[in-house]
Amino acid sequence: MTVTVKTLAQAAGVSRGTVDRVLHNRGSVKKELELKIRTLAKELGYVPNRGGRAVASIKDRYKIGIMLPSIGNAFFEGVIEGIDKAIEEYKELGVEVIVKKVQGYNEEVHLGAIEELKRSGCAALCLATIDTPKVADKINECQKLGIKIILVNSDVHNTNKICYVGSDYIKAGKTCAGLLSLISKQPKLDILVVTGSKLMCGHRQRIEGFKEELEALKVDFNICAQIESNDSDITAQIETSKYLKEHKNINCVYVTGAGVQGVGAAIIATNRQDIIGIAFDDIYTTVEMVRAGIFKFVVCQQPDRQGYHAVKRAYQLLSGTVNEQIMTDFYTDTIIKIASNIGK
Numbered sequence: 001m002t003v004t005v006k007t008l009a010q011a012a013g014v015s016r017g018t019v020d021r022v023l024h025n026r027g028s029v030k031k032e033l034e035l036k037i038r039t040l041a042k043e044l045g046y047v048p049n050r051g052g053r054a055v056a057s058i059k060d061r062y063k064i065g066i067m068l069p070s071i072g073n074a075f076f077e078g079v080i081e082g083i084d085k086a087i088e089e090y091k092e093l094g095v096e097v098i099v100k101k102v103q104g105y106n107e108e109v110h111l112g113a114i115e116e117l118k119r120s121g122c123a124a125l126c127l128a129t130i131d132t133p134k135v136a137d138k139i140n141e142c143q144k145l146g147i148k149i150i151l152v153n154s155d156v157h158n159t160n161k162i163c164y165v166g167s168d169y170i171k172a173g174k175t176c177a178g179l180l181s182l183i184s185k186q187p188k189l190d191i192l193v194v195t196g197s198k199l200m201c202g203h204r205q206r207i208e209g210f211k212e213e214l215e216a217l218k219v220d221f222n223i224c225a226q227i228e229s230n231d232s233d234i235t236a237q238i239e240t241s242k243y244l245k246e247h248k249n250i251n252c253v254y255v256t257g258a259g260v261q262g263v264g265a266a267i268i269a270t271n272r273q274d275i276i277g278i279a280f281d282d283i284y285t286t287v288e289m290v291r292a293g294i295f296k297f298v299v300c301q302q303p304d305r306q307g308y309h310a311v312k313r314a315y316q317l318l319s320g321t322v323n324e325q326i327m328t329d330f331y332t333d334t335i336i337k338i339a340s341n342i343g344k
Helices: 005-012 016-023 031-044 050-056 075-093 107-119 133-144 169-183 201-216 233-246 260-270 284-291 303-319
Strands: 062-068 095-101 124-127 148-152 163-166 189-195 221-228 252-255 276-280 295-300 335-337
Touching: 005 016, 005 031, 016 031, 062 075, 062 107, 062 303, 075 095, 075 303, 095 107, 095 303, 107 124, 107 133, 124 133, 124 303, 133 148, 148 303, 163 303, 169 201, 169 276, 169 295, 189 201, 189 233, 201 221, 221 233, 233 252, 233 260, 252 260, 260 276, 260 284, 276 284, 284 295
Parallel strands: 062 095, 062 124, 124 148, 148 163, 189 221, 189 252, 252 276, 276 295
Antiparallel strands: 295 335
16 A cells, blocks of 8 residues: 555544645654654555656656866865756756856856856755855845855855855864874975965865864964966966975965865976875875875865755755754765875
């Protein structure tokens, strides 16, 4: 016998509306009654009829807009894989996803992409964008229009977002500092920081956490310089080469964004074995650098889960299966990879 919402309602002695609220996490049901209904659902073998729900709600197209600074940045290929997985899973429920890809961190480009998604009629926006006052204002403008806002991969301050999906970058930076303190044999660390963009909150937080932990561990260190690559390997190589030539005391290069291949090429060109390279993310341009010992380790952040859970949460909000007041941030795991396990 097929167990339906009506069956559960009869077994629990409640209305179908009450059962529906419990099964879709809409609240307004006493804890004891909620437990009773969930227990009955499990014991009776209730299976949600997702196809039926799709037919019933097909008139309500759940249009989700996603913006990623993914052009020229291989990291976001993993995020897109997660998005594609979610699209495949939720398309039968009437979900439509528009992905807007941009290059770099130009404020006007990001503002234009968000405006384009807003004008396309998206009911929810999943945004990986820069942390500037103008972008925050644009996000809040969208929120006032009733658009659900989820920030992905990097946070933006002073916004009325519903939740954030991505890495804990302070923790990631501290992880790098802790590992560095374990492997370094230098009496003092003279560090060159190569970041993607100071406009990205995540990039700044990686530096913040890194410095905080080195100080907490009482490591003798100095940040010699901090340069921006705009996630370009060419820029990263040129700028890193310049600083390594001018500052022979630099013995560590900490890369907080893309551009790892360019930084690695600059380190190789010095023919020095004492420079410790640190980077993030298990992408194809980084794997061989780690295996060759140019970078000692990388800290990874599960990009596929970021893409998948951003779409999932947007659907949950639009369909009403989860109330936005109880929607919490979703942090991916902080994973350490070395030559022994990278690329696997």
